[in-house]
Amino acid sequence: MAQDSRSVNDIINNAFYLLGEVTPDTIPSSSMLDRGLFLLNDMLDSFSGAGVFIPCIREITVTLTPGQHTYIISNIIPADFNFNRIVELDFVIIDQENIDYPVRIVDRAVVLNSIRYPTIQGMPDKVYLDRLELQSNLTFYPTPQLAFITKIRAKFMLDRLAPFQVITEVPPYYYKFLRYGLARELASYYPSGSWKEIQENEYQMMYQRIKGSAEVNLLIDPDYILMSPFSHGYYDKFGII
Numbered sequence: 001m002a003q004d005s006r007s008v009n010d011i012i013n014n015a016f017y018l019l020g021e022v023t024p025d026t027i028p029s030s031s032m033l034d035r036g037l038f039l040l041n042d043m044l045d046s047f048s049g050a051g052v053f054i055p056c057i058r059e060i061t062v063t064l065t066p067g068q069h070t071y072i073i074s075n076i077i078p079a080d081f082n083f084n085r086i087v088e089l090d091f092v093i094i095d096q097e098n099i100d101y102p103v104r105i106v107d108r109a110v111v112l113n114s115i116r117y118p119t120i121q122g123m124p125d126k127v128y129l130d131r132l133e134l135q136s137n138l139t140f141y142p143t144p145q146l147a148f149i150t151k152i153r154a155k156f157m158l159d160r161l162a163p164f165q166v167i168t169e170v171p172p173y174y175y176k177f178l179r180y181g182l183a184r185e186l187a188s189y190y191p192s193g194s195w196k197e198i199q200e201n202e203y204q205m206m207y208q209r210i211k212g213s214a215e216v217n218l219l220i221d222p223d224y225i226l227m228s229p230f231s232h233g234y235y236d237k238f239g240i241i
Helices: 008-019 030-049 108-112 172-186 197-212
Strands: 055-063 070-073 086-096 099-105 126-131 136-141 149-157
Touching: 008 030, 008 172, 030 172, 086 126, 108 126, 108 136, 172 197
Parallel strands: 099 126
Antiparallel strands: 055 149, 070 136, 086 099, 086 149, 126 136
């Protein structure tokens, strides 16, 4: 059995092994793999409802539309940008004539509670994120005047898994959490398996730590710079403003 190759099937294989249903040298049957995949996706749905997100850090490049200030990001409904929903932003940069212009990540109140001209257009210097059930919205201010090429690095929500999908973008701690969570779910379907109290305690510890973590760099211990770039003086610290 592959060790830590970071694919969906490896999570399923190792979950059955953790439960004691297979040995290290055997592979679960196709029906067991199907059941494991179904429960993995069902588990992701339930996590989302509880405010627990399995994150993957990605950097994407998009082109803003002149005259449009809000952009829908979703792979569930029709959207401006077809990606997984964003949980948290790390940085947003506009590339203009080979010069990178940082866009401040702010709370929506910073924009909406300030004096502003809603119809003004130019190079955006602020952006805020709205997280909705089926989509994430990015709103830029001022409204883009040109088709700006924009780089976005963010924590995206992992909301659907496919057979053999490679998930190296998911940090190892979360990968282990998925393995334990799936083994825990499988215990209800395979009574012959053994889910021990020590395993349950370890799962609960991971669940609580992940539920309480909101770091965009995906470290369990907070990194004050990346947790909230605007409110913690990221731009002042590095002389960007």
